[in-house]
Amino acid sequence: xxxxxxxxxxxxxxxxxxxxxxxxxxxxxxxxxxxxxxxxxxxxxxxxxxxxxxxxxxxxxxxxxxxxxxxxxxxxxxxxxxxxxxxxxxxxxxxxxxxxxxxxx
Amino acid sequence: xxxxxxxxxxxxxxxxxxxxxxxxxxxxxxxxxxxxxxxxxxxxxxxxxxxxxxxxxxxxxxxxxxxxxxxxxxxxxxxxxxxxxxxxxxxxxxxxxxxxxxxxxxxxxxxxxxxxxxxxxxxxxxxxxxxxxxxxxxxxxxxxxxxxxxxxxxxxxxxxxx
Numbered sequence: 001x002x003x004x005x006x007x008x009x010x011x012x013x014x015x016x017x018x019x020x021x022x023x024x025x026x027x028x029x030x031x032x033x034x035x036x037x038x039x040x041x042x043x044x045x046x047x048x049x050x051x052x053x054x055x056x057x058x059x060x061x062x063x064x065x066x067x068x069x070x071x072x073x074x075x076x077x078x079x080x081x082x083x084x085x086x087x088x089x090x091x092x093x094x095x096x097x098x099x100x101x102x103x104x105x
Numbered sequence: 106x107x108x109x110x111x112x113x114x115x116x117x118x119x120x121x122x123x124x125x126x127x128x129x130x131x132x133x134x135x136x137x138x139x140x141x142x143x144x145x146x147x148x149x150x151x152x153x154x155x156x157x158x159x160x161x162x163x164x165x166x167x168x169x170x171x172x173x174x175x176x177x178x179x180x181x182x183x184x185x186x187x188x189x190x191x192x193x194x195x196x197x198x199x200x201x202x203x204x205x206x207x208x209x210x211x212x213x214x215x216x217x218x219x220x221x222x223x224x225x226x227x228x229x230x231x232x233x234x235x236x237x238x239x240x241x242x243x244x245x246x247x248x249x250x251x252x253x254x255x256x257x258x259x260x261x262x263x264x265x266x267x
Contacts, residue, residue: 020124022203025196027128029133069243075170078174080258082177083259087262
């Protein structure tokens with residue numbers, strides 16, 4: 001149907017994963033950290049979707065199914081992450097991950 | 106250059122730019138607005154790849170639910186919603202590490218098989234038959250993990266925790 005090449009898509013998700021990794025390594029705010037993880041995870045999900053689109057036969061459906069499941073995983077992860085943000089904010093008064101040095105208060 | 110290639114190029118540039126801007130601006134609310142645009146842009150890419158179900162899922166789950174959750178997190182953890190973050194240095198090592206990862210991933214591009222097939226389009230019915238048939242165990246796992254996530258989140262934020 002279309003004549004898009006797979007190379008551009010893989011380069012895009014490589015760039016997005018690099019940006020996400022950079023964010024994970026540099027940001028100290030817990031919410032920014034979660035957003036960086038989301039960017040990196042979306043790069044991975046994107047991989048599944050376009051390898052599914054370029055797969056021969058109907059085997060691409062497996063890739064799309066895994067992508068649907070991964071979207072659910074990522075949403076769960078954000079929900080638990082924000083619960084940790086709220087708990088951290090209540091205990092420490094900050095959401096700077098560099099301050100979260102104790103295992104138990 | 107065909108119309109699809111132009112559309113993909115524009116969408117890719119918007120995706121990279123919004124993801125980078127989201128992590129570089131200093132107001133947390135602006136970050137969340139940029140990341141919302143990023144999620145909408147990704148769903149446009151899914152539509153471009155003929156995966157309409159995933160596009161709609163991306164719009165609903167990411168651009169809708171995750172964005173609102175993140176805004177809610179910002180709202181409950183600070184007094185003034187537009188207060189700026191303390192500046193965080195870029196730091197040469199993280200930038201170098203991210204660049205090395207990017208170059209490593211791009212260097213694998215040459216080994217990709219050149220696909221002769223054009224983009225496959227599957228109807229959502231076929232996707233749901235596949236999702237609930239051969240890939241049913243993954244769906245069950247997702248349900249279990251979501252249940253554990255809900256229980257864990259409630260445990261973490263419950264009142265009177267000492």
